[in-house]
Amino acid sequence: MVDRIFPDSSRFKRIVRGKIRENLKRYISRGELIARQGKSIVSVPLPQIEIPTFRYGKDEQGGVGQGPGEEGTAIGAQDGEGGAGAGNMPGEHILEVDVTLEELAEILGEELSLPAITPKGNKDIFTVKDRYTGIHRAGPESLRHFKRTYKQALRRQLQLGTYNAGRPIILPAREDRRYRSWKTQKLPESNAVIIYMMDVSGSMGNEQKEIVRIESFWIDTWLRSQYRHIDTRYIIHDAAARVVDSHTFFHVRESGGTKISSAYKLAREVIDKEFPPDQWNIYLLHFSDGDNWGGDDTSMCMELLRNELLPCCNLFCYGQVKSAYGSGQFIKELASGFPEDPKVVLSEINSRDEILGSIKTFLGKGR
Amino acid sequence: MTKQRAPGLRHDARSLPRELQEIKQRIRGYALEYGLDFFEVMFEMVDYDEMNMIAAYDGFPTRYPHWRFGMKYEELQKSYSYGLAKIYELVINNNPCYAYLMRNNPLVDQKLVMAHVYAHSDFFKNNAWFASTNRKMVDEVANHGTRVRRYIDLYGQDEVENFVDVCLSLENLIDIHSPYFSPEREQTEEQQERARLDVQGTKFKSKPYMEAFINPPEALEREKKQRLAQLAKFERFPQRPERDILAFLTKHAPLKRWQRDILDIVREEAYYFAPQRMTKIMNEGWASYWHSKIMTSRALDDSEIIEYADHHSGTLGARPGVLNPYKVGIELFRDIEDRWNRGRFGPEYDDCDNYLRKKSWDRNLGIGRDKIFQVRKIYNDITFIDEFFTEEFCAEQELFTFRFERQSGQYLIDSRQFREVKSKLLDSLANFGQPVIRLDDGNFKNRGELHLVHEFSGAPLKLDYARAAMENLYKLWTRAVHVETTVDGKKKLLSYNGSRHEERLLT
Structure with a gap:
């Protein structure tokens, strides 16, 4: 009965998806979806999905209300409809639609035409899962299948002729009992880890961090839609590096010099300790304003990348955020250091509007 | 069954x-x-x-x-x-x-x-306002459903649904009173043709020397002018301003048959629901x-009394900014019953200015119940409020008007004056709180363009919606659409010609 509405509500959802796609750039550059993230859904505010008619602007109109209060007293907000029952006056409100993160990733993928990622060949790793697929004659009482048991009893009574249609009492006997049984299945598993690294030296301001935050959110959303399981690690560095939680990662403000090599070293340690590269798809994301402390450190970075990090990771993304202080030298060094390496992706993000393009650059390779 | x-x-x-x-x-x-x-x-x-x-x-x-x-x-x-x-x-x-x-x-x-x-x-x-609604609407709506589904099969879901969107966008351009009277007939083509030939003044038979007296030339001239004016009026298209714009479009817009049918369905359903909103x-x-x-x-x-009282008061609860129709309705019916039971109406009562006498006024008529049955038969919200909404009732129910204050972005209680509350209330009910828009000319500038007039009553249109609705109107009419309205206190003509919007100040 209710399924009558399903075609209509799926039409509506399709329209919603279209709207989200249309406005994706705006959502991304404003970062407004991030605050709206629940556990697995995001509620997206949609502008005008109503059918436009000739009508009054609500603000101008005013109206009549009921209740105590002096003239000039402010009254509560106007949204919603009064009373119980089906209201039929059109309310005017921004529609909020819940979208799962997967759907959001899908929309992002469609919009940027991102290729699906082919996970590294880790076909020997399996997860084991029990699935209840069969019926057995023996088993624990907690797994008793009531319907089948009942059916079996009914069948037996019919066969024995003890079934009385006038007084249909079915008594399952011991041999009627049926139990659910399970099979253990092996599922190939691919794991991924994203290691975020960010330069938090004095030159990275709030706006720069906001950009990093927004971009990380979307990359995270996309990669999560591609892997069953994703781990994340956060590393911040100025002259020294440390592993932090995500809150600290996005909110901390440090000052001091910049030694990028410290972060790379720490990343290597984390990988060695927790994520053996033959079993994990490893993504390294590094954001900085491109100002490193000195030529020595930069060449050390190149060294670390070439020998330690690149061989074991799927992708190394370097996003350079423009800041008032940074010289922006580092991206040039990387570009000349790894001109042909498909694992190295570089992107300059000068403002929020460029986030979308940068995401496309990072994820466009399908690695 | x-x-x-x-x-x-x-x-x-x-x-x-x-x-x-x-x-x-x-x-x-x-x-x-x-x-x-x-x-x-x-x-x-x-x-x-x-x-x-x-x-x-x-x-x-x-x-x-x-x-x-x-x-x-x-x-x-x-x-x-x-x-x-x-x-x-x-x-x-x-x-x-x-x-x-x-x-x-x-x-x-x-x-x-x-x-x-x-x-x-x-x-x-x-x-009475429901008298003209279809009492077999359940069947009718099912038929509509079947028809639209068939069109979807024939012409594709997107095509049909987009067209329904367009129609719905103009859904409120109907004349809610048209079911209750039959408007003057429009002149037929034939009548118009005859009128066109017959613009000369009526000449009476006369002897030549009496001609100037029996058929004075100035009288003939006057009559001719009158007839020409009459003719001009009927040569307008539509002959008189039309409130039921949907009907006009169904008749005259260049639509395919299925489109005409869908427009008609939307219009019929709009008319069915109108009395409920009235x-x-x-x-x-x-x-x-x-x-x-x-x-x-x-x-x-x-044992049920507490639970009942709880739910009843929930239904009738008043929230500050919102007028609860359940609450106002029930109180007004009770007030009417009480007034007619005690005879608190008529010139004698209205003219009495002794507060105490008025308060204890009771003529023991006991006709309250009959009165409310009569009221439910012949009134609609507007006439109901207009007739029975009294100063005492307004004060008793603590009604007020509110307005939006831009600086604070809040709604403020504006006034508790009876006159203001009543007129605001009636305003908000007029045409169910929708702007009144009529079609003045279907051949505007002699170019077959539509000229609509918004009858301004104090509240301006929401312009972005109006523009979008005009675009939809254009999709049906396929020629330029103009809407006369008032923006920021100035009369303006909004126009849409299929590719861009313009607006012009009218003087």
Whole structure:
């Protein structure tokens, strides 16, 4: 009965998806979806999905209300409809639609035409899962299948002729009992880890961090839609590096010099300790304003990348955020250091509007 | 039984359990005793998601497919699951009336809803404004659904749905009063043709020397002018300004047959729902009056009284910024009953200026009940408020007007003056709170363009919506569309020519 509405509500959802796609750039550059993230859904505010008619602007109109209060007293907000029952006056409100993160990733993928990622060949790793697929004659009482048991009893009574249609009492006997049984299945598993690294030296301001935050959110959303399981690690560095939680990662403000090599070293340690590269798809994301402390450190970075990090990771993304202080030298060094390496992706993000393009650059390779 | 089943509904699971059937019979009996005269009511039990679905389709599960019903359903589902809103009752103006009961409501609510629904049914049957609605709307809507589905099969979902969007965008351009009178006939082509030939003044027979006296040239000239003016009037298109713009478009816009049919469907449904919007306060007031009367004097068990009072007051609760039609309606009906019981009306009462005498005024007429039955028969919200909304009532109910203050972004209580409250209230009810827009000229500038006029009454149009609606109007008419309206106190002509919007100051 209710399924009558399903075609209509799926039409509506399709329209919603279209709207989200249309406005994706705006959502991304404003970062407004991030605050709206629940556990697995995001509620997206949609502008005008109503059918436009000739009508009054609500603000101008005013109206009549009921209740105590002096003239000039402010009254509560106007949204919603009064009373119980089906209201039929059109309310005017921004529609909020819940979208799962997967759907959001899908929309992002469609919009940027991102290729699906082919996970590294880790076909020997399996997860084991029990699935209840069969019926057995023996088993624990907690797994008793009531319907089948009942059916079996009914069948037996019919066969024995003890079934009385006038007084249909079915008594399952011991041999009627049926139990659910399970099979253990092996599922190939691919794991991924994203290691975020960010330069938090004095030159990275709030706006720069906001950009990093927004971009990380979307990359995270996309990669999560591609892997069953994703781990994340956060590393911040100025002259020294440390592993932090995500809150600290996005909110901390440090000052001091910049030694990028410290972060790379720490990343290597984390990988060695927790994520053996033959079993994990490893993504390294590094954001900085491109100002490193000195030529020595930069060449050390190149060294670390070439020998330690690149061989074991799927992708190394370097996003350079423009800041008032940074010289922006580092991206040039990387570009000349790894001109042909498909694992190295570089992107300059000068403002929020460029986030979308940068995401496309990072994820466009399908690695 | 099958005859009484709403189409598309499985009956077995939904018919009332015996207990409720008995209650239904009891409540029906009480309603008859009180003199309510209703269409028979078919109650069906539904779960909350079915209820939301039916509500999303405005009561008609067999309605034509359209995404906005899906949107409404999602919205209702969400607000139900967050505990923000719950639909208690849903009743359809049809003969027989269909009403839905929520399966998980407690018994006392079911009683309340039944009593409420019988009064709605009485209102549908007797109120004059409903007289022209289709009482077999359930069937009609199902037919609409079938037709639209067929068009979808023939022309594709997107094509049809986009067209429905366009029609819905103009849905409110109807003349809500047109069902109640038949307008003067338009002149036929033939009549116009004859009038065109016959513009000379009437000449009487005369001898040549009397000619100047019997047929004075100035009189002939005057008559000719009059006839020409008359002719010019009838040569306008449409001959007089048209409020039912949808009808005009159905007749004259260059549409394909299926498009014309869909436009007609949208128009028909808009007219069907119009009386419900014209009598929201009265209808809900009437139903609340009777559920309260029936419940408190007859149907309630002692044990149910608290629960009933709780739900009743929930329904009638007033929130500061919102006018609750249930509340205003029931109070006004009670006020009328009281006034007519005590004879507090007529010139004698109105002219009395002694406060104490007026307060204790009682002529023991006892005709209150008859009066409210009469009121429910012939009034609609506007005339109801206009006639019975008194200064005393306004003060007693603590009504006020509010306005939006830009600086603070808040709504403020503006005034408690009786005159202002009443005029604002009437304003908001006029044309159900929709702007009045008429079509003045279908051949504007002699280029077949549409010229619409918004009859400005103080509140400006929401311009972005108006522009979008104009674009939709253009899609139907395929020539430029102009709307005369007032923006920031200045008369303006908004135009859309198919590619861009323009606006021009009118002087």
